[in-house]
Amino acid sequence: MVGEEQAMRAAIAASEQVRGTTSPNPPVGCVVLAPGGEVVGVGATRPPGGPHAEVVALRAAGERARGGTAVVTLEPCAHTGRTPPCTDALLAAGVARVVHAVSDPNPVASGGAEVLRAAGVEVRGGLLADEVAAGPLRAWLHSARTGRPHVTWKYAASLDGRSAAADGTSKWISSAESRAEVHRIRARVDAIIAGTGTVRADDPHLTARAPDGTLLDRQPLRVVVGDGDLPSTAKVFDDAAETIRLPGGDPRAALAALAERGVVDVLLEGGPRLAGAFLAARCVDRVLAYVAPVLLGAGPAALGDAGVGSISQAWRLQIEETTMSGPDVRVSAVPQQG
Numbered sequence: 001m002v003g004e005e006q007a008m009r010a011a012i013a014a015s016e017q018v019r020g021t022t023s024p025n026p027p028v029g030c031v032v033l034a035p036g037g038e039v040v041g042v043g044a045t046r047p048p049g050g051p052h053a054e055v056v057a058l059r060a061a062g063e064r065a066r067g068g069t070a071v072v073t074l075e076p077c078a079h080t081g082r083t084p085p086c087t088d089a090l091l092a093a094g095v096a097r098v099v100h101a102v103s104d105p106n107p108v109a110s111g112g113a114e115v116l117r118a119a120g121v122e123v124r125g126g127l128l129a130d131e132v133a134a135g136p137l138r139a140w141l142h143s144a145r146t147g148r149p150h151v152t153w154k155y156a157a158s159l160d161g162r163s164a165a166a167d168g169t170s171k172w173i174s175s176a177e178s179r180a181e182v183h184r185i186r187a188r189v190d191a192i193i194a195g196t197g198t199v200r201a202d203d204p205h206l207t208a209r210a211p212d213g214t215l216l217d218r219q220p221l222r223v224v225v226g227d228g229d230l231p232s233t234a235k236v237f238d239d240a241a242e243t244i245r246l247p248g249g250d251p252r253a254a255l256a257a258l259a260e261r262g263v264v265d266v267l268l269e270g271g272p273r274l275a276g277a278f279l280a281a282r283c284v285d286r287v288l289a290y291v292a293p294v295l296l297g298a299g300p301a302a303l304g305d306a307g308v309g310s311i312s313q314a315w316r317l318q319i320e321e322t323t324m325s326g327p328d329v330r331v332s333a334v335p336q337q338g
């Protein structure tokens with residue numbers, strides 16, 4: 001027998017498993033409890049066109065869901081998209097109670113809680129809502145509210161704030177632990193963006209790989225922003241994953257083009273000039289810095305011109321979390337509005 005909070009934690013864990021495979025849909029998790037509180041079904045959103053988390057969990061539960069509770073990270077949908085409404089599936093399964101974390105901000109799909117209540121189902125919203133909103137549903141909620149993908153600018157810097165040595169070499173500044181973590185993050189986002197300068201300087205692969213170099217199961221879309229010529233032999237153009245080029249260099253236009261393709265969650269991996277342009281255009285939602293205990297003394301700064309001419313114009317951040325990543329300090333921070 002598990003409590004509802006424990007069930008929600010299991011639903012969050014299930015949703016984490018499918019991060020990066022559901023866009024433009026949200027990665028949702030659902031746990032179905034029988035009337036006695038036993039877990040009888042666990043599900044997570046299938047890729048677009050496939051069933052939502054509730055339906056996957058209800059199928060696993062079968063008749064044991066009758067009179068039970070569905071615990072789900074997002075308010076069940078009440079609309080027919082590529083699949084029928086989850087509210088219908090919950091009612092057909094005879095669930096007596098639905099507990100969800102976050103309400104659906106999408107005006108087309110929302111209203112599920114009301115539909116269920118009107119049909120006599122007990123509904124409780126808000127359980128572990130902050131955790132879900134800051135975690136598995138963060139990027140999707142951002143894109144549902146703003147219409148543009150969520151952007152994490154990730155960089156590795158020396159303790160003196162440089163992201164390459166004087167000759168342009170930068171492999172590697174951060175530790176093996178940090179780089180392995182970045183590869184796991186890559187496998188969970190929809191797209192990685194780099195500028196032509198980085199492609200020219202580093203010839204990066206921009207794939208998600210295990211420490212032994214083998215490709216992970218899921219690869220993000222690789223996106224190169226900028227107009228300059230690049231060698232056709234660049235690693236980013238190999239067939240390990242899809243790569244697109246976005247000319248023009250306007251961050252908002254680039255993100256709009258990606259949103260058109262269903263991209264929700266973006267990792268911006270540089271370089272300094274492109275990152276500066278994204279910050280100046282207010283297109284960075286989270287900064288993820290791996291600061292390594294190494295000094296370079298010369299070489300490009302981690303961030304290029306970001307439109308800051310005077311200290312009063314500095315981009316102020318709020319730190320969300322600092323942790324050690326092997327020998328490096330990992331800082332997650334959010335630019336302040338205003």
Ligand SMILES: NC(=O)C1=CN([C@@H]2O[C@H](COP(=O)(O)OP(=O)(O)OC[C@H]3O[C@@H](n4cnc5c(N)ncnc54)[C@H](OP(=O)(O)O)[C@@H]3O)[C@@H](O)[C@H]2O)C=CC1
Nearest residue numbers: 156163164195196197198226227228249270271273274277
């Ligand atoms: N440590 C780290 O985490 C990282 C380090 N690096 C290092 O950074 C260095 C490369 O830096 P950098 O040249 O700045 O790399 P960028 O990837 O930022 O590329 C800059 C180029 O991108 C194009 N571009 C497209 N849109 C814009 C825009 N809005 N504003 C500015 N440029 C735009 C321009 O080229 P075009 O003329 O083609 O349009 C520009 O020259 C290398 O030494 C690399 O090793 C890079 C990434 C991460």
Ligand SMILES: Nc1c(N[C@@H]2O[C@H](COP(=O)(O)O)[C@@H](O)[C@H]2O)[nH]c(=O)[nH]c1=O
Nearest residue numbers: 156170172173174202204205206207269
């Ligand atoms: N130098 C540096 C990073 N650099 C980033 O990684 C890219 C290389 O990717 P790949 O070819 O796929 O391994 C490179 O172009 C740049 O964007 N990342 C880090 O985590 N730590 C580091 O020290």
Ligand SMILES: [Zn+2]
Nearest residue numbers: 052076077086
């Ligand atoms: Zn649904």
